[in-house]
Amino acid sequence: MSKRQKLEDDAVATFLGAHAGWSRAGEAIQKTYKFPDFSTALAFVVRVGLAAEKRDHHPDVHLGWGRVTVVWSTHDAGGITGVDTEMAEATDRLYGGP
Numbered sequence: 758m759s760k761r762q763k764l765e766d767d768a769v770a771t772f773l774g775a776h777a778g779w780s781r782a783g784e785a786i787q788k789t790y791k792f793p794d795f796s797t798a799l800a801f802v803v804r805v806g807l808a809a810e811k812r813d814h815h816p817d818v819h820l821g822w823g824r825v826t827v828v829w830s831t832h833d834a835g836g837i838t839g840v841d842t843e844m845a846e847a848t849d850r851l852y853g854g855p
């Protein structure tokens with residue numbers, strides 16, 4: 758199955774169950790990350806943005822002091838696809854940890 762095909766609800770639920778902090782927001786998945794200050798949060802947004810350019814798949818991002826919310830959905834498919842879950846995992850790796 759193509760990664761750009763809309764995932765079934767149960768597949769999205771499985772992803773959410775296995776990935777802490779991610780939640781469903783309509784036809785998208787989102788997560789808010791915390792940072793000690795604004796510039797660290799901004800640097801994270803830049804790293805996510807560069808990864809998005811590389812993959813040609815772009816998130817909505819909300820940047821605040823010490824906080825970044827990243828929202829993934831596939832506009833072309835009108836919903837959540839395998840590219841979104843792939844990029845959500847990449848986003849977690851960019852934040853840090855395993």
Ligand SMILES: C[C@H](O)[C@H](O)[C@H]1CNC2=NC(N)=NC(=O)C2=N1
Binds near residue numbers: 814830831832833834
């Ligand atoms: C032409 C280009 O590949 C497309 O418009 C890409 C760009 N980035 C994208 N990003 C996201 N999130 N969804 C898309 O459908 C999408 N489409």
